[in-house]
Amino acid sequence: MAWVVLVISGLLETAWAAALHSSQGFTRLWPSVIFGVTLALSMAGLAFALRTIPLGTGYAVWVSIGVVGTALIGMFVLGEGFSVPKALCLLAIVAGVVGLKVLH
Template sequence: MAWVVLVISGLLETAWAAALHASQGFTRLWPTVAFGAALTLSMAGLAYALRTIPLGTGYAVWVSIGVVGTALVGMFFLGEGFSPLKGLCLVLIVAGVVGLKVLH
């Protein structure tokens, strides 16, 4: 169960990052509310998961889901552009985290 919560929390990290961008520096109400809700739920889920998952592994998984998800949102929805080298970098992030999990 902790791993499911951790993955959902990582996805919520992507959500709060996207909402932070959409809030335009906290000048738009509903994106700011979405940011606060997603941030709170993401942190609460991380805290719950870290009860049973080691800190280094859990945090790395949480952050990598957020990093990769946020980068993909930027590339495919916010016009930041995709290139094979950017894709390779994201694959390397995932590979590193999978390595941490396997070596756990």
């Protein structure tokens, strides 16, 4: 259960990062509200998951889901551009986190 909550929390991290961008410096109401709600839920889920998952592994998984998800939104939704080197870097992040889980 903790791993499911952790993955959902990582996806919520991606959501709050996207909402933060859309809020335009907290000048737009609904993206700002979405930011606050998804941030709180993401942190609460992380806190719950860390009850049973070791800190280093849990935090690395949570952050990496947020980093990869946010980068993909930037590339494919916000037009920041996709490239093979970017994709390889994201794969390296995923490989590192999988390594942490496997070696745990």
